[in-house]
Amino acid sequence: MKKAYYIAKKDFFEYFIKPPTLSWGITFPIAFALSFLIRGKDLFFLAPGLITLASFFGTTSMASAAIVFERRMKEFERMIVAPLDYWEIVLGKMIGSFLFGMLTSIVTILFIIPLLGMYSLNLGTLGIALVLSSLVFAAFGVYISMMINDPRNVMVILNSVRFPMMFLSGVFIPLNTYPFMLQIIAYALPLTYEIELLRWVLTNNSFLNPFITIFGSIIWILLFFVLSIWALKRRY
Amino acid sequence: MIHVENLTKYYDDLLAVDHINFDVRKGEIFGFLGPNGAGKTTTVRMLSCLTKITEGEAYINGYSVKKDKKMVKKSIGVVQDTANLYGDLTVKQNLKFIAELYGVDKKRVNEIIKEFELPADRKFEKLSFGFKKRATLAAAVLHNPPVLFLDEPTVGLDVRSSYAIQKLILRLNKEGHTIFLTTHNMQIAEKLSHRIAIINKGKIVAIGNKYQLKTLLKKKIKIEVEISNIQKQITSELQTFSPRIEGNKVIFFAEDVHEFLEQFYQITKKYNIKTKSINTVLPSIEDVFLEVTK
Ligand SMILES: Nc1ncnc2c1ncn2[C@@H]1O[C@H](COP(=O)(O)OP(=O)(O)OP(=O)(O)O)[C@@H](O)[C@H]1O
Numbered sequence: 001m002k003k004a005y006y007i008a009k010k011d012f013f014e015y016f017i018k019p020p021t022l023s024w025g026i027t028f029p030i031a032f033a034l035s036f037l038i039r040g041k042d043l044f045f046l047a048p049g050l051i052t053l054a055s056f057f058g059t060t061s062m063a064s065a066a067i068v069f070e071r072r073m074k075e076f077e078r079m080i081v082a083p084l085d086y087w088e089i090v091l092g093k094m095i096g097s098f099l100f101g102m103l104t105s106i107v108t109i110l111f112i113i114p115l116l117g118m119y120s121l122n123l124g125t126l127g128i129a130l131v132l133s134s135l136v137f138a139a140f141g142v143y144i145s146m147m148i149n150d151p152r153n154v155m156v157i158l159n160s161v162r163f164p165m166m167f168l169s170g171v172f173i174p175l176n177t178y179p180f181m182l183q184i185i186a187y188a189l190p191l192t193y194e195i196e197l198l199r200w201v202l203t204n205n206s207f208l209n210p211f212i213t214i215f216g217s218i219i220w221i222l223l224f225f226v227l228s229i230w231a232l233k234r235r236y
Numbered sequence: 237m238i239h240v241e242n243l244t245k246y247y248d249d250l251l252a253v254d255h256i257n258f259d260v261r262k263g264e265i266f267g268f269l270g271p272n273g274a275g276k277t278t279t280v281r282m283l284s285c286l287t288k289i290t291e292g293e294a295y296i297n298g299y300s301v302k303k304d305k306k307m308v309k310k311s312i313g314v315v316q317d318t319a320n321l322y323g324d325l326t327v328k329q330n331l332k333f334i335a336e337l338y339g340v341d342k343k344r345v346n347e348i349i350k351e352f353e354l355p356a357d358r359k360f361e362k363l364s365f366g367f368k369k370r371a372t373l374a375a376a377v378l379h380n381p382p383v384l385f386l387d388e389p390t391v392g393l394d395v396r397s398s399y400a401i402q403k404l405i406l407r408l409n410k411e412g413h414t415i416f417l418t419t420h421n422m423q424i425a426e427k428l429s430h431r432i433a434i435i436n437k438g439k440i441v442a443i444g445n446k447y448q449l450k451t452l453l454k455k456k457i458k459i460e461v462e463i464s465n466i467q468k469q470i471t472s473e474l475q476t477f478s479p480r481i482e483g484n485k486v487i488f489f490a491e492d493v494h495e496f497l498e499q500f501y502q503i504t505k506k507y508n509i510k511t512k513s514i515n516t517v518l519p520s521i522e523d524v525f526l527e528v529t530k
Pocket residue numbers: 247250252270271272273274275276277278279317420
């Protein structure tokens with residue numbers, strides 16, 4: 001457990017201010033959110049999705065920097081050669097990405113909330129939603145980064161996963177207006193649950209029941225955590 | 237200290253290491269010598285739990301590499317063939333992190349920085365190649381492991397840095413570390429190792445100390461001749477003496493000097509070649525290497 005913390009701490013110092021993490025993790029989501037908010041009419045509808053996307057892009061970028069780039073330079077193998085358990089490595093990498101996700105979502109929220117005048121938020125539920133969603137994305141990012149075989153393709157692969165998810169998870173169009181098949185797909189994507197959870201926190205008007213989204217989030221976290229350990233075991 | 241039985245590695249269909257067997261004794265520097273692509277790195281990676289063993293078994297410090305990974309990992313320090321510390325962290329930050337991973341007292345970090353004469357506050361990526369190697373070596377011995385794996389620790393270094401690393405290796409060995417050293421540099425293998433295994437195309441083709449290895453040569457007398465002009469005929473007609481051109485000299489190997497001289501004299505006369513000098517010299521590990529890796 002302690003060793004997971006050391007890994008996260010090291011990643012925090014090493015990657016938080018690196019250009020790829022910064023541009024994909026903070027600048028891009030904020031610019032993206034702002035461009036929508038300035039044009040968009042439906043601010044209240046868009047806000048939860050945009051904030052969640054910021055965290056989604058932030059955590060997955062961080063995970064890919066901290067895992068895929070390290071795998072390419074074989075720095076990652078330092079942790080394999082050391083007497084650690086695989087779950088400690090996965091957890092360490094997850095915590096680092098999680099912190100970055102928290103940071104990006106908080107920064108985005110600080111931008112968006114004044115625009116919407118949402119001052120009477122319940123900080124407790126907001127906190128729970130942000131923590132859960134950042135954990136889901138961190139676990140998801142770690143898993144994808146463990147699975148990528150050729151590190152040179154990381155951005156291509158990551159974006160070929162991220163962009164379709166973005167359009168299928170009800171960020172821009174309400175879920176209940178999706179055709180039935182797309183709705184099924186949407187409910188199979190972790191991003192949907194996190195957007196819906198935040199939608200419930202911010203507007204109290206979500207398509208999915210908060211118990212389902214909270215329970216679903218926990219399942220996603222455990223699933224990707226276990227899958228990541230499995231991916232690591234398979235490789236080494 | 238290291239016991240290897242029928243160790244084998246396939247990368248899909250490619251057989252990289254082919255049923256090798258050897259033992260490394262406690263306190264020994266064991267040279268693992270082989271040409272490019274012979275399977276040296278693959279062997280190190282299997283023994284240090286970095287890649288799965290396809291077949292066979294290996295024991296380090298009494299622990300099974302397949303079953304008792306954690307104890308094996310505690311018993312070894314590894315210097316890989318790439319300088320794989322974290323580029324954006326300073327030397328000290330790197331070593332601190334590794335100390336944390338191994339549960340080593342932080343005081344040891346300062347000790348080792350002194351001992352290896354490392355620039356504590358420089359970023360790892362800014363170090364010269366020689367200091368990168370030094371720092372990775374320091375990182376490998378931080379937790380004082382009984383066994384050290386060094387994969388090509390001197391490759392790409394200039395003479396002075398290479399010499400410094402060699403001195404460090406000898407010192408670490410004196411301090412009690414058993415060392416498994418891969419290299420394709422014969423001089424270094426010969427100079428540092430107590431025993432040497434030569435690996436070629438995944439198979440161990442020779443093993444022993446340098447005297448034992450030299451007895452493997454079938455033709456034990458090495459003759460160096462310097463002639464007026466090297467012509468094809470001299471190598472083709474004296475094929476039985478395994479000729480090899482090195483600079484302005486031709487090297488031959490013979491079982492019997494007399495027999496060689498007779499034939500050599502005939503050929504030089506026939507083609508009107510003048511002999512400038514002729515010497516017998518001691519065969520080197522390189523000669524053994526070239527013979528067994530043919
Ligand atoms: N990850 C890998 N996937 C597939 N083949 C590999 C992999 N790593 C090594 N090989 C192949 O296995 C064989 C042995 O390679 P290895 O790196 O062990 O040799 P080496 O003796 O360390 O060579 P060098 O002196 O170049 O470092 C080579 O044919 C190499 O191409």
